[in-house]
Amino acid sequence: MFAAENGLKGDPRLKAISEAIRVVPHFPKRGIMFQDITTLLLNHKAFKDTVDIFVDRYRDMDISVVAGIEARGFMFGPSIALAIGAKFVPLRKPRKLPGEVISEDYVLEYGTDCLEMHVGAVKPGERAVVIDDIVATGGTLSAAIRLLETDTAEESKEKRARRELGLRLQSVAEHRSIYEVDRSAKLIDLRSRCIVLRHLSL
Ligand SMILES: O=P(O)(O)OC[C@H]1O[C@H](OP(=O)(O)OP(=O)(O)O)[C@H](O)[C@@H]1O
Ligand SMILES: Nc1ncnc2[nH]cnc12
Structure with a gap:
């Protein structure tokens, strides 16, 4: 879906990015198929392609904030923000931020x-x-x-409604299984939304 929506259908970078992510079964506990992006970070081309895809998607869109989620969002977010x-x-x-927080x-x-x-x-x-x-x-x-919504709560209702309509969830790797089928543990293979670098444009 991401590939088609963003003109990336058939783009070999997406396959290479998916393949650069190591899957570790049963980490950190039984039934979880852990998607390990540290192997992607070791692969310069896959790492750069990942950042570039997001930069190409979001440049010239009047975006002034890239918010990165600790810890793994910190590995990709700053490069995208600078670019x-x-x-x-x-x-x-x-308890990591020293100023007033929400x-x-x-x-x-x-x-x-x-x-x-902050x-x-x-x-x-x-x-x-x-x-x-x-x-x-x-x-x-x-x-x-x-x-993010709390901090922008002062904006007008109309503006907020427009922004909510504009919510977009995007990814560069999808439809990977992140749960092992394990009947005894009653886990279901959701084949769900395992998304590397899913991001949301507010
Ligand atoms: O969709 P969810 O069920 O909320 O899970 C996804 C979150 O879990 C992981 O972080 P984690 O909290 O394990 O922290 P870490 O990045 O510090 O390892 C991952 O990096 C996402 O932030
Ligand atoms: N399956 C998974 N792989 C990597 N990080 C995760 N965070 C939550 N679920 C995860």
């Missing part, structure tokens, strides 16, 4: 967590892209969106 002329806003795990709790496949952002890092009306390495349950990405 498209945006600022980089880190969305961090609790927080959002969320549930993960293997526990619960929280994301924080108050004032994003101004009302700014256009943002959220970068992370993967969407599994979507809990982390939803928390990131809520954080």
